[in-house]
Amino acid sequence: MKFSDTFEVRFAEMVTHYPTKRSALVPTLLYAQDEVGCLSDEVIAELAQRLELTELEVRNVISYYSMLTTKPRGKYNVQVCTNISCLVRGGEEILHHCQKKLGIGHKGTTPDGIFSLEEVECIGGCSWAPAAQVNYDYHENLTAEKMDKVLEEYRRKEMQ
Amino acid sequence: MPEVTLTVDGKKITAPAGTLLIEACKSVGIEVPSFCYYPNLSLQGACRMCLVKIEKMPKLQTACTTVVSEGMVVTTDSDEIKQARKSMLELLLGNHPLDCPVCDAGGECELQDMTFSYGAAESKFMEAKNHRDEQQWSPVVFFDRPRCILCYRCVRVCGEGMDVWALGVQNRGVSSIIAPNKEDHVECEECGMCIDICPVGALTSGAYRYKTRPWEMKHVGTTCTHCGDGCKTTLGVRRADTGMEIVRGDNRDKSGTNGDFLCIKGRYAFDFAHHEDRLMQPLIRKNGKLTPATWAEALALVGKKFGEICDREGGQAIGVVGSTRITNEEAYLLSKFARVVLGTNNVDHHRTADFPAFAAALRGKPGATASMADVFTAPAILLIGNDPTEQHPLLAWQIRNNVRLHGAPLYAINSRPIKLRRQATQFLQISPGTETQLADFMAGSNDAADALVSPSTSKDAWLALRDKLKTEQNLVIIFGSELRGAAVAELVKFGASVSGAKFTCLGDYANSHGAADMGLYPDLLPGYHPITGSSEFHREWGRVPQSAGLDLPGMIRAGKSGTLKALYVVGSNPISRLNIDPFVFSNAFVVVQDMFLTETATMADVVLPAANAYEKSGTFTNTCGDLQLVKKAGEVTGLKGDFEIIVRIADAMGFDVHKLVPFGRGTQADMGQTRGAQSGEADRHAVWLEARGLEPKMSPFDPMAILDEIQRLVPGYDVSRMNLLAGNSQHTSLAQAGAGAAHKPELISSANDNLFTSGTLGRYSHALQSVIESHEAKHSEVAAD
Numbered sequence A: 001m002k003f004s005d006t007f008e009v010r011f012a013e014m015v016t017h018y019p020t021k022r023s024a025l026v027p028t029l030l031y032a033q034d035e036v037g038c039l040s041d042e043v044i045a046e047l048a049q050r051l052e053l054t055e056l057e058v059r060n061v062i063s064y065y066s067m068l069t070t071k072p073r074g075k076y077n078v079q080v081c082t083n084i085s086c087l088v089r090g091g092e093e094i095l096h097h098c099q100k101k102l103g104i105g106h107k108g109t110t111p112d113g114i115f116s117l118e119e120v121e122c123i124g125g126c127s128w129a130p131a132a133q134v135n136y137d138y139h140e141n142l143t144a145e146k147m148d149k150v151l152e153e154y155r156r157k158e159m160q
Numbered sequence B: 001m002p003e004v005t006l007t008v009d010g011k012k013i014t015a016p017a018g019t020l021l022i023e024a025c026k027s028v029g030i031e032v033p034s035f036c037y038y039p040n041l042s043l044q045g046a047c048r049m050c051l052v053k054i055e056k057m058p059k060l061q062t063a064c065t066t067v068v069s070e071g072m073v074v075t076t077d078s079d080e081i082k083q084a085r086k087s088m089l090e091l092l093l094g095n096h097p098l099d100c101p102v103c104d105a106g107g108e109c110e111l112q113d114m115t116f117s118y119g120a121a122e123s124k125f126m127e128a129k130n131h132r133d134e135q136q137w138s139p140v141v142f143f144d145r146p147r148c149i150l151c152y153r154c155v156r157v158c159g160e161g162m163d164v165w166a167l168g169v170q171n172r173g174v175s176s177i178i179a180p181n182k183e184d185h186v187e188c189e190e191c192g193m194c195i196d197i198c199p200v201g202a203l204t205s206g207a208y209r210y211k212t213r214p215w216e217m218k219h220v221g222t223t224c225t226h227c228g229d230g231c232k233t234t235l236g237v238r239r240a241d242t243g244m245e246i247v248r249g250d251n252r253d254k255s256g257t258n259g260d261f262l263c264i265k266g267r268y269a270f271d272f273a274h275h276e277d278r279l280m281q282p283l284i285r286k287n288g289k290l291t292p293a294t295w296a297e298a299l300a301l302v303g304k305k306f307g308e309i310c311d312r313e314g315g316q317a318i319g320v321v322g323s324t325r326i327t328n329e330e331a332y333l334l335s336k337f338a339r340v341v342l343g344t345n346n347v348d349h350h351r352t353a354d355f356p357a358f359a360a361a362l363r364g365k366p367g368a369t370a371s372m373a374d375v376f377t378a379p380a381i382l383l384i385g386n387d388p389t390e391q392h393p394l395l396a397w398q399i400r401n402n403v404r405l406h407g408a409p410l411y412a413i414n415s416r417p418i419k420l421r422r423q424a425t426q427f428l429q430i431s432p433g434t435e436t437q438l439a440d441f442m443a444g445s446n447d448a449a450d451a452l453v454s455p456s457t458s459k460d461a462w463l464a465l466r467d468k469l470k471t472e473q474n475l476v477i478i479f480g481s482e483l484r485g486a487a488v489a490e491l492v493k494f495g496a497s498v499s500g501a502k503f504t505c506l507g508d509y510a511n512s513h514g515a516a517d518m519g520l521y522p523d524l525l526p527g528y529h530p531i532t533g534s535s536e537f538h539r540e541w542g543r544v545p546q547s548a549g550l551d552l553p554g555m556i557r558a559g560k561s562g563t564l565k566a567l568y569v570v571g572s573n574p575i576s577r578l579n580i581d582p583f584v585f586s587n588a589f590v591v592v593q594d595m596f597l598t599e600t601a602t603m604a605d606v607v608l609p610a611a612n613a614y615e616k617s618g619t620f621t622n623t624c625g626d627l628q629l630v631k632k633a634g635e636v637t638g639l640k641g642d643f644e645i646i647v648r649i650a651d652a653m654g655f656d657v658h659k660l661v662p663f664g665r666g667t668q669a670d671m672g673q674t675r676g677a678q679s680g681e682a683d684r685h686a687v688w689l690e691a692r693g694l695e696p697k698m699s700p701f702d703p704m705a706i707l708d709e710i711q712r713l714v715p716g717y718d719v720s721r722m723n724l725l726a727g728n729s730q731h732t733s734l735a736q737a738g739a740g741a742a743h744k745p746e747l748i749s750s751a752n753d754n755l756f757t758s759g760t761l762g763r764y765s766h767a768l769q770s771v772i773e774s775h776e777a778k779h780s781e782v783a784a785d
Ligand code: SF4
Pocket: B140, B141, B154, B157, B158, B159, B162, B164, B165, B166, B167, B186, B188, B189, B190, B191, B192, B193, B194, B195
């Protein structure tokens, strides 16, 4: 399977960081997921072979981390935290708001493939709860209105 | 290792430094409960059942991951610990179904036992249980997810122990599950290790599941009947309409060298006994058709015919083919029967290794054979030829675990990229057929290395390897049937230059080594004594024909030319295994003893239905030369063991069976009654005798009487009878073997069995057939993709 040159450069560098190849698995999975959109069977087979692991081992690791997925998701993955700090500061409401707004539930994807939604555990933004993460961007001190703006922003980006 | 002193529950104990606390406690009889801990597997620390209090440590500690240290003060039983155990069990039972009465593991479940000993009487959990349907992962492996307590033993034994890595853990926390390597099924070696190691009823086997309850079985420890490794297997038997039925095979008591290891064949392929094609009564050819007959009729006919032919044509007109799955006692008896009763040396069997050449090379070298236990402890191993993962699963397990646990270097040289190369410090591939040159090179001929050189291995690399090997201490050298004749002698010559080197010669079937030791050869008597000359056998047996007899090809030629008038085949299927034209024997009187109407039996004049190795007693010698007991487990009424059949034929020929089997001397015993008010006394008496390591030897059908003779006469078999009867393997020796004879290495033909085949016998095991079919189906799917 073919990855982009950027991936190859990053991968080549990554494996040099660890004493054993398998240690490079998690970062490599993230790079691959960012590039392909999800960790398809093909990606799994390729990475297993490169890192001298069984496909089962690669799958075990993917299933452990909620940030890794084997199924394609929307272009923007909205991850709303409902853990303690966010919960007491209205995280659940933000989640429900997003569900209504996007018309999808936990782990759902909008029909146009732009958004998907996920309820997640603490993302480390407790001081500015409630917080959400869209792909790698953080959005904090959220209210329903603020969330609308955030979503609008991404949609606009997509329209351009 | 220096000893460490510590205090456990107020008791001062010592243990070698490095010992795990849980093991140290066990060694003095203090039980620390555990689930995930399993000796010889990596530490997991997952179940928290083994929590103990260690002074100066703030929290309770896991005894399974803590190493003993000097002055440690440990408490394994306090209110705090009791409470911790209760809580752990409560959590485990949170989603565990509470239906032990219908669970396959009920009665021998570790969770059940622990809950009984350490659990709380009630549960605070009110939540509904998360049910999941059971899944079938292969013909062998079934998984019932809610029962799983996530101890990860299965994952570790499959990966670390088997080097298969077919099981994994997916998700995390409470949603963790054990997952197979192929989404909804496993693609693996089907050994069943994961099933047996599972402490609960989460993994169950296709062979045994829901057939019976553990307490309804009787357990008999015997030796596997399949490959040459001689795993000890404990068979669970139960009463059936036809006698005793074997319903389970395992070795959970870890008696025997194999510990709890068994491959699929030892664990599940016992079902041939109840195959629908099993012969249940003797058959006699009448008007060209094999017709059911009584034993009396059949034996009388065989006795009469053999007697007539002996009288008319002499014994040399009769050929005898023995088996590699009959016991030593039967092989010895057959060898003796041929020589003494029939008066012929036309004796042979399916040869799968050059044991005569091996014995000749080791003559006068005591302690030069490696036992199966040695393979696990050897400081270094050289493996030439063979593919142990497929052909010798236990040997492969011993090698893998030696490398993993003791770090022994493995040097493997093979013409195929065998799986054990993954454990090898050095793996060298050679061209097929150059094994002989390899042996020559090892023995010192540098020129021979030219045939071994390849782009990946230069001549210098070969020289370096040989030098390296010579520096190893107590190297165990294991070789397959690729090495035969002079090559075996060359290899042994090389071994002489390595200090403490020991050898193992790999033969394929359960008693291939024994068949060779017991002299199922046309030119060798038991113990590799040449037929010409004089030995104890010539003296004791009396009438031994003095010239070498016919080997199998010779018998075929004699069959063709019409000089062979009778053929007696015991537990062998040469027509199919050696690809012989079935019509060559059509003019001879052919008698076949077997379980099934094999290709050989179909052309017989008399077919005698024989008991299999799980239905009789005696001994087997594994490929390493370890002598082990074979004990009767199953039983099918109406059948007779080969031992009894041979004796009865001798009797029917009018031969004095006292001259064949030394019975009725010595022990005199009241064997009690078998009927009436005192019935069962005979059994009790047998139990009493067995408990004292005594044997009756009261009847001509008692193999122990022949074992006496074997131990007395066959060199290297004078091992401790007490230890043997106690169920331990006893290593025999070839150092005092007879001088042997010039041999024909070309007659050796490897059985080429793999993990799922077992000669003719394997074809009658539904367990093996279903696995073969499912693996084939999967491969053809892949091919079609
Ligand atoms: S049967 Fe053996 S090889 Fe297959 S999954 Fe279980 S332990 Fe692994």
